[in-house]
Amino acid sequence: MNDTRTVLVTITGKDRPGVTSTLFDALGEFNVEVIDVEQIVIRGQLVLCILVTAGRDEGELRAAVHRAAARVGMHAEIRSGVGDNAPRAAGRSHVTLIGAPLRSGAMGAITGRITACGANIDRIFRLSKYPVTSIELHVSGAPTEKLRAELAAEAKLQGVDVAVQRSGLWRRAKRLIVMDVDSTLIQDEVIELLAERAGCLGEVAKVTEAAMRGELDFEQSLRERVALLAGLDASVIEDVRRAVRLAPGARTLIRTLKRLDYRCGIVSGGFTQVTDHLVAELGIDYSAANTLEIVDGRLTGRLVGPIIDRPGKAAALRRFAAEAGVPLSQTVAVGDGANDLDMLNAAGLGVAFNAKPVVREVADAVVNVPYLDTILFLLGLTRDEIEAADAEDDAEDSD
Template sequence: MEDEPKTLLVTLTGKDRPGVTSSIFGALSAAGVEVLDIEQIVLRRRLVLGILVTAPRDWKKLRDVIERTAAELDMSVEVDRGAGDNRSRPGERSHITIIGSPLKASAMAAVAGRIADAGANIDRIERMARYPVTALELHVSGAPAEALRPVLAAEAVRLGIDLAVQRESLHRRGVRLIVMDVDSTLIQGEVIEMIAAHAGQEAEVARVTEAAMRGELDFEQSLRERVALLEGVPASALDEVYASIVLAPGARTMVRTLRRLGYRFAIVSGGFSQITDRLAADLGIHFARANELEIVDGHLTGRIVGDVVDRAGKAAALREFAAEVGVPLDATIAIGDGANDLDMIEAAGLGIAYNAKPMVRDAALTSVNVPYLDSVLYLLGISREEIEDADAEVGIVTPAPLLG
């Protein structure tokens, strides 16, 4: 448009070293221009610096000064005169996180193509991690997240990558609540099978557990049947089971990092409070809810005390914890792997199927299938470098790949 302000786009490329940015801005400052936008990236020590400024009346003179400065720096430069600012396209803005191991160019091409098909534009791309997975965050404008999610979720399944679409909002930066399943999510394996090994019933319990997690059996009925097989197991076996628990890779890192940022955590489990309460205390988790095994005279009776925490119970717990923390459901995150996690995954602002059963992956709009629970951090806009820097400040050496 004729009435749009004239602007100059300065694009500088070359070997990165100290003083490049200050030299270019020194050249610009003599012309008294205003800075409207700036982007700078470094890839393999190669700098790409883009600066958008107001164009002075004698813009060609400024162009000559910039070109001489670039030559002195032994760098290439382009100066383009145009009109207008660098505004995002109208419509909602979204954050799209892509995780691959590896992340191939063909996958990026396909995702970018679907974004373009939706009439959206990729405004900026940032790297969240380069190991043990590759994670990128795309800042996208021009299409609502609700329109992008189903299309990109289907594409992610086809490509074998993990992908999350989140609407840009203040909730993403504020205090949030994370509610996690326990068995095969926060920890590796199923606690009830570990207890069943003490009764010689591990194979039978595992068979029923798998069917329940696939959604083939009513969860409460299957749980009561499995617990009945534990009758007579000494209560002391629970101590042995707890001692043998192995956390999911990156679990401690995720909790530790997000607690620093003021996040609240809850675990809800179809397992047992005798285990989950200890896990919560060990990890610094704020809330825990699970089933309670009945113990009489130092032995399991094969019964559960009180109501069963099932699929509906997990979603109810998420809502209750959110109300207690004082956050809206849009600011909650639910992570789980089995059919009994589906209601809370659907209720949360961001529901994540973590190395989940097929029916859960199909139902959830966000899946993480790499074996590192702290990959969830990348979905929240937290980079691997930020995690390591925060740990280094308190003397923690973050393992690679992240194991705890």
């Protein structure tokens, strides 16, 4: 095909039914081979590109295309050349850009960095327009790791989020997501809800914050905080369960991934007395958390069993992946604190969700908006696809 004469037809104008079929009917009269087609509509304006072989009578083909375009009120531009599209360069990546809002200056700065890396943007399209604007760019010509480092620095300057992932089949194959719970799957820190009822919130919150920044050993800090809960009536756990607030988009995230046959797990430095309820409510497949010791209806201030700390979270991810039959390269991990770092590093895609600086600096992707379902855009799903699936389920439920 490299030495075959080709014709690129570009059709622009107000979109309306029948444009594409009219153009292909005209081309069909010449029995030319279709090599490539791409179409996009923005605010009712259509851009349709068709690459075909030139055929025996290129002049008549051009005239037929112009006549067909005029019949549907469109403008046609036709260019002749030789061969197919130039092949994409090596080093292919998906770049997901997220803003709330996404301003033109940020878009210009990010695309400028891509150019500075020696890379080319091959395709751009929108994944969502609310509650955040997310844009995906297909980029070639630069190593993914280099691109990730450069764009992470620029995203920080511009106040937007960016995720850079290697292109290929592996991106479509992820089949296990494991999430931290406190301040990730839920908006709260469960131990602080308990501490509030025990009258020691200030002391516990201070230690929690330091532990999440990585300044304290997690296991030691957890035992110290739990000790402050000694004597608390176990009945308050039910109050805490009712007080827990899911992160916005949490149900949408899990519901959508379940439709795609994902397995979903949670791993928490919090407590099974609360996470077991989340497992039942959300249909979680795998769970690991710490357990508060309760004797005679009161918290003893101690924990039962092994501690789920930073290494424990990574071990849980590996255990869940083995049980699900999913390679670690096909897993997603989401967290916000220093005790999530090993888990994020072990996963195929580690996502820092509204995370501490120490986590944002090393994660594969950073999300700083409060909507957990934004993670779906990192996986290449669009808001339209998500809502269409929800609408279809609603229609089936109403039958």
